[in-house]
Amino acid sequence: MHLRQMLVLAITIACAHGQGPAGPTARYSTKTGYETSFEPGTDEKAQRLRDWQAIARDVGESESLTGCNPAGVYVVHRHGLRYPSDGDIEDYNAILARMKLTGVNDEFDYLLNITDNLYPIALEGSLHPAGFAEMEELGTRIKQRLPELFVEDGLSGFDFQGTYRQRTIDSAQGFINGLQGPEANCTVSSKSSTRDELTCTFNSTTNAETVVIDHALEGEDLLLKFYESCTNFITDVDENDAAVIEVDRFGEGPELTSAYQSVANKLAPIGWTSPWNMTKDDLEVMHHMCGYESGFYGSSPWCNLFSNNESLAVEYWLDLKQYWTEGYGYDINHQMACPLVDDILNYMTSVMTNRTHRGSFKFGHSSTFQPLLAILGLYMDTPKLLASNYDVSVNRAWRSGRISPMSGHLSFNVFQCPSEQYRVLVLHNELPIKVGNCEDFFCAYDEVESHLTTSSDGCQWDALCGTDGLYPGVGGAEALSKVSILTLICALIVSFSSSPLSIC
C-alpha cells in the first residue's frame, strides 16, 4: 500500500472512531455562560476587549470616522449566569441519588463523589457569583470601549433598568460595580417594588454616589417583559403544547434518541446487560448541568458524558424550543418586542438633542433578548428549523448558546460626527454586526433608524397581542382607535358566537 493510501485509511479510521467530520463546538443553548459562548481557537476574547477606535481600524472604517465621537449608548442585556431552576435542581439531585444507589460505569465513578445538595433550592434562578463577575467585566469593558462617555465623574446621565426578577437587578449591580471601578464599594441602600438604590463609596474621596436601578411591577412591564402581558402569545405559543411540536418530534427522532441511548449505555455499570435507567428529561438535565458548571467553574464532569456530536444533538433539541417560542418560529414571538425597538429609537433620537443622557442600560431575560434579535432580522435561517432538517441546520445562525448566552447583549453606540451627522455602531456580545442593508459597521444614523422603524412596524401592540389599551405606542391616539374598533367588533362577534373567529 502506498503511503498516501495508508494516510487516507488512517484518517478514515480515525474519523470513524472519533466523532465524524468536525462539526461546530457544542454549546448549551440558553444555559451557556458568556465566555463559553466564545468560539474556541480564535482571538474572540481579545476582539471583545477593543475600544471603538480599534474596532473602527479593524473593520477599515477609521478614515470615514474622522472627527466623530461617542454621544450615547443603549444596551439590552440578558441577566448574567444564574443558578439552575428549582426543577433542574430537584431532577439533578434525584439523578445523583439514583446513581449513588445503582453505581455507574467505572469510567464515570467520580460522579458518585459529588457532594449532595450542591445547589440549595433557595438559590434557584438567582444570579451566580460568576454571573455577577460576567456583568462586572462588561461594565469595565464598556467604559474602556467608549471612554469619551465616561470622562465626567459619576454616573449621572446614565439610567439602569431591570425587571421584577432579582437576578436582573443583581446583574445591573454587577455592571455598575464594573463602571465604578475597583476604587468603589457599592451596596444596596434602599429597596422598593419599583426601584433599588445603590450607594457607592470610593477610597479616594469622601463623596458617595447614589445610583438607581428601576424596575416595573410584575404584569406592568411592556418594555422588558412584554411576553408576560401579550395575551395572544401566551395562549397561542407559551401555553400551547402544539406550538412546540417540532421540539417533541426531534425528541422522538433518530438523532436525539441515538444520543440518549449512547449516554445511558455509557453510564451502565460493568456487567449490566441493560443501559443505565434514565429518561430523556434526565439527559436534558445532565446537559444543562454541563452548561451551567462550565460557566461556574470552567468545566464540568457532566460534560464527559457527551461526545461532541451527542451534545450537538441535545443542543439542537433545546435550541428548537428557543426558536419556536422566542425566535423566528412564530411571528408574534418577535413582533411583540416592538416596544423595546421603539424605546431604542426614542433613545437614539433623544441623544441628538440631549447630550446629557449618556446611556441607558437594560437588564432582562433570554425571552426579552431573543425576540429582540429576531425582530431586528438577525440570525434568521432558511429553511426554518425543523425536527427533520437537523443535518442542514447544524451550521444554523440561530444557536442560542452563541447568540443569547448568559449576559448576552446588544448595544447601540451612537456617534456624533462633524456637520451634525450621526452614526450607529451595533455590537452583539461586543462584536460588530451589520443591521438591515447597511454596508458599514459604523452605519449612517438614518439607515439604522429606518431599519428599526421598519422592524417596529408601527408597533400595533394591543392589536397584535389581543389586549386593550395596554400599549398606547409612540404613534398615539390614531393607532389606538383602529385597534379599539377591531377589539369592539371582535367582542361583539365573540359574544354572539360560540366559536370566535381567528382574527379575534
Ligand SMILES: *[C@@H]1O[C@H](CO)[C@@H](O)[C@H](O)[C@H]1NC(C)=O
Ligand atoms: C471518591 O472519594 C473518595 C473518598 O474521598 C476517594 O478516595 C476516591 O479516590 C474518590 N474517587 C474518585 C473517582 O474521585
Ligand SMILES: *[C@@H]1O[C@H](CO)[C@@H](O)[C@H](O)[C@H]1NC(C)=O
Ligand atoms: C479600594 O477599596 C476596595 C474595597 O472597597 C479595595 O478592594 C481596593 O483595594 C481599594 N483600592 C485602593 C487603591 O486602595
Ligand SMILES: *[C@@H]1O[C@H](CO)[C@@H](O)[C@H](O)[C@H]1NC(C)=O
Ligand atoms: C462597603 O460598604 C459597606 C457599607 O457601607 C461596608 O459595610 C463594607 O465594609 C464596605 N466594604 C469594603 C470592602 O470596604
Ligand SMILES: *[C@@H]1O[C@H](CO)[C@@H](O)[C@H](O)[C@H]1NC(C)=O
Ligand atoms: C427506572 O426508573 C423508573 C423511574 O425512576 C422506575 O419507575 C423504573 O421501575 C425503573 N426501571 C428499572 C428497570 O429499574
Ligand SMILES: *[C@@H]1O[C@H](CO)[C@@H](O)[C@H](O)[C@H]1NC(C)=O
Ligand atoms: C455520533 O458519532 C458516532 C460515531 O461516528 C455515531 O455512531 C453516532 O451515531 C453519532 N451520534 C449522533 C447523535 O449523531
Ligand SMILES: *[C@@H]1O[C@H](CO)[C@@H](O)[C@H](O)[C@H]1NC(C)=O
Ligand atoms: C436629558 O437627559 C437627562 C438624563 O437622562 C434628563 O434628566 C433630562 O430630563 C433630559 N432633558 C431633556 C430636555 O429631555
